[in-house]
Amino acid sequence: MIRRFIIPILCLAAFPVCAVVNKDSGYIDSLMSIMSVDEKIGQLNLPVGSDIQTGLTEGSDFEKLISTGSLGGFFNVSGVEKIKKLQKFAVENGPHGIPLLVGADVIHGYRTIFPIPLALSCSWNPDAVRRMARISAIEATADGINWNFSPMVDICRDPRWGRIAEGSGEDPYLGCMFAKAYVEGYQGDNLGSDSTLMACVKHFALYGAAEGGRDYNTVDMSKERMFNYYLPPYEAAVDAGCESLMTSFNLINGQHSTAAGWLTQGMLRDRWNFKGLVVTDYNSMPEIASMGTSSMEDAAVKSIVAEIDMDMVSGMYVKYLKQSLAAGKISMDMIDRACRRVLEAKRKLGLFDDPYKYCDNKRAETELFTEPHRNEARDIAAQTFVLLKNDNNLLPLKKKGRIAVIGPLADVENNMSGCWAWAGKHVTVLDAFRRAAGDKADILYARGSNIYHNEVTQRNATGIKPVPYDKDEARLLSEAISVAESSDVIVAVMGEAAEMSGESASRVDITIPDAQRELLKKLADTGKPIVLILFTGRPLVLDWEAENIMAILNVWFPGSEAGDAIADVVFGEKCPEGKLTATFPRNVGQIPLYYNHLIPSHPDPDNAIFNRYCSNYIDCTNEPLYPFGYGLSYTKFEYGKPELSSTTLEKDGFVTLSVDVRNTGEYDGVEIVQMYLRDPVAQIARPVKELKDFRRVLIPKGETRRVEFTINADKLKYYNADLKYDYDPGEFQVMVGPDSENLQTLTFTAK
Numbered sequence: 001m002i003r004r005f006i007i008p009i010l011c012l013a014a015f016p017v018c019a020v021v022n023k024d025s026g027y028i029d030s031l032m033s034i035m036s037v038d039e040k041i042g043q044l045n046l047p048v049g050s051d052i053q054t055g056l057t058e059g060s061d062f063e064k065l066i067s068t069g070s071l072g073g074f075f076n077v078s079g080v081e082k083i084k085k086l087q088k089f090a091v092e093n094g095p096h097g098i099p100l101l102v103g104a105d106v107i108h109g110y111r112t113i114f115p116i117p118l119a120l121s122c123s124w125n126p127d128a129v130r131r132m133a134r135i136s137a138i139e140a141t142a143d144g145i146n147w148n149f150s151p152m153v154d155i156c157r158d159p160r161w162g163r164i165a166e167g168s169g170e171d172p173y174l175g176c177m178f179a180k181a182y183v184e185g186y187q188g189d190n191l192g193s194d195s196t197l198m199a200c201v202k203h204f205a206l207y208g209a210a211e212g213g214r215d216y217n218t219v220d221m222s223k224e225r226m227f228n229y230y231l232p233p234y235e236a237a238v239d240a241g242c243e244s245l246m247t248s249f250n251l252i253n254g255q256h257s258t259a260a261g262w263l264t265q266g267m268l269r270d271r272w273n274f275k276g277l278v279v280t281d282y283n284s285m286p287e288i289a290s291m292g293t294s295s296m297e298d299a300a301v302k303s304i305v306a307e308i309d310m311d312m313v314s315g316m317y318v319k320y321l322k323q324s325l326a327a328g329k330i331s332m333d334m335i336d337r338a339c340r341r342v343l344e345a346k347r348k349l350g351l352f353d354d355p356y357k358y359c360d361n362k363r364a365e366t367e368l369f370t371e372p373h374r375n376e377a378r379d380i381a382a383q384t385f386v387l388l389k390n391d392n393n394l395l396p397l398k399k400k401g402r403i404a405v406i407g408p409l410a411d412v413e414n415n416m417s418g419c420w421a422w423a424g425k426h427v428t429v430l431d432a433f434r435r436a437a438g439d440k441a442d443i444l445y446a447r448g449s450n451i452y453h454n455e456v457t458q459r460n461a462t463g464i465k466p467v468p469y470d471k472d473e474a475r476l477l478s479e480a481i482s483v484a485e486s487s488d489v490i491v492a493v494m495g496e497a498a499e500m501s502g503e504s505a506s507r508v509d510i511t512i513p514d515a516q517r518e519l520l521k522k523l524a525d526t527g528k529p530i531v532l533i534l535f536t537g538r539p540l541v542l543d544w545e546a547e548n549i550m551a552i553l554n555v556w557f558p559g560s561e562a563g564d565a566i567a568d569v570v571f572g573e574k575c576p577e578g579k580l581t582a583t584f585p586r587n588v589g590q591i592p593l594y595y596n597h598l599i600p601s602h603p604d605p606d607n608a609i610f611n612r613y614c615s616n617y618i619d620c621t622n623e624p625l626y627p628f629g630y631g632l633s634y635t636k637f638e639y640g641k642p643e644l645s646s647t648t649l650e651k652d653g654f655v656t657l658s659v660d661v662r663n664t665g666e667y668d669g670v671e672i673v674q675m676y677l678r679d680p681v682a683q684i685a686r687p688v689k690e691l692k693d694f695r696r697v698l699i700p701k702g703e704t705r706r707v708e709f710t711i712n713a714d715k716l717k718y719y720n721a722d723l724k725y726d727y728d729p730g731e732f733q734v735m736v737g738p739d740s741e742n743l744q745t746l747t748f749t750a751k
């Protein structure tokens, strides 16, 4: 018999927009007291909608699932009308009228698309990320969504992994700051409001350490590395109040993350005191079995025992939990515990007070892709660009003469937002340049090349956002050369196509794809000055470009306002200020290459290309091409001599590091001043440096700003071999400067 819970429809109509959560946890108690075992298990099931396919499983027949009480929500269905219908169906036809969670991957914007997360991290501006997340929440909730599968906080030291694009780079300190900012932006300070949604930190855990940078690959890691570098951002998201968490696809030391009790119970629930909802990643549960760590039935058993509350897509809980209960393999308490967490999430979102609170057509019509949101996206995008090279101050360009815009990414609208972006509206680089130049300069254009020479490789690389393949490569090239020859300066718009990073987009060769690199070499042969506008979702190997191209502006994937944001910076309306949060190697063979490394046996004193019996390579230096923290500006900053308030740090005290930074160039500019620490002698080896603080300072030209950092014992702590979080008294080095290699060092003693 289908029992209906008392959510009178009339009462709902009286509260069309509800920002207050009235129902308390007692409400969930009484609801659960009248739910059958099947209905409780049903709440743990999360099928995918058919709009967006990210895995191998087809969408499900929602109405049947809803009326039989066999789902707790769904995800990746878009459009407020469709969602409202499903929500109404659940309220009117589902057992007890329980409303549904509606999930989606709103990773860097909903309709207004912001730069990819890796780019956002290069702003070193958590406030910008908070604003981006706030706008994403406003737009997504206006269109029916109440649960967001973001932030992705996986630390990554391997740019072959395509999903490096979705995170905040290689550093745990920045990773924590951004994790917090995303959560605060999405959830606000009132999850019950109709314009905030539930965040979901992912992928727990260590997904960014996939062996060989190959997506979905295995992870093996020491506990010291885990605790000191990879786990902190997940914990920071939990501390910031993130209400849900997604497990990862990978094995960790031979156990699947979705069935590893030490991780989801021991770490997450017990150590970090996480009370929220845990969901698997897409179809992960059967993979616990197929990856060789249990039988099919036991995969569901292992998951519920490990306190995994919801099963994304596989339907394994619905299929196996009841029989496992009957067989005594699991207890009713385990099912109740998981069901309660799903219902609690719905309660906190206010769905029991008003199931339609996220289904307001008027909001959907007026709050998406608005002018203010787009302005914000344009502004933030410019903060994420990293100027890698600028010989002879080629940039900014003057709006004069003949500017040749060349490259297969210059005039492709749907390629500019990168992975996880479903919005279609963009201004291309070419259009934006034409508009910005007006009648002051001639903007010439030629496409010049394909993405790759090989049509099949290009199709693999461009996926669902095709960049058309042109069979006549010779014509493309000759058009480009003649345009280039008739110009004063070339702006080459090249790099990765959108689908070359993100999920299922690992690469072994992380250079600019062959056809474009060859085009760039031919353009260089013309002898004209070249600005390379580089689209990419990962650090690339740019050895040839760094030698031969005068200016390189790395713009990542900047989002809806890409074209205008790029024009703003190229023509000097704005000064570049981004700095790298992931190291750019010289050669793919150096990977993993990251700034906060340990000292090897036989370190190479000169980091030369080969010193026998030193830790190095015969054919390449250990140095990165562009280090962590690096990025140029149109202006110049000079650092004074840093000073410490004391050379002794008392146990409960602090010391202050101060440094004067002077803008000696011709533009007002933002400098990101970075502070690193090193513990030269500790219980376990500590990195050569670790970022511990930074400041973004706007310094008008000709002016000086004094920048101060406070150092206390907390900044010195790490997890030792017993996983005790503490510091070792003794000498420490503190370093300050514009990037991780260009630093001045002082020492102090910690008591």
Ligand code: NOJ
Pocket (backbone or CB within 6 Å): 054, 076, 105, 149, 202, 281, 282, 503
């Ligand atoms: C698989 C991805 O790994 C995850 O990040 C995403 O949230 C889910 N698919 C749902 O789309």
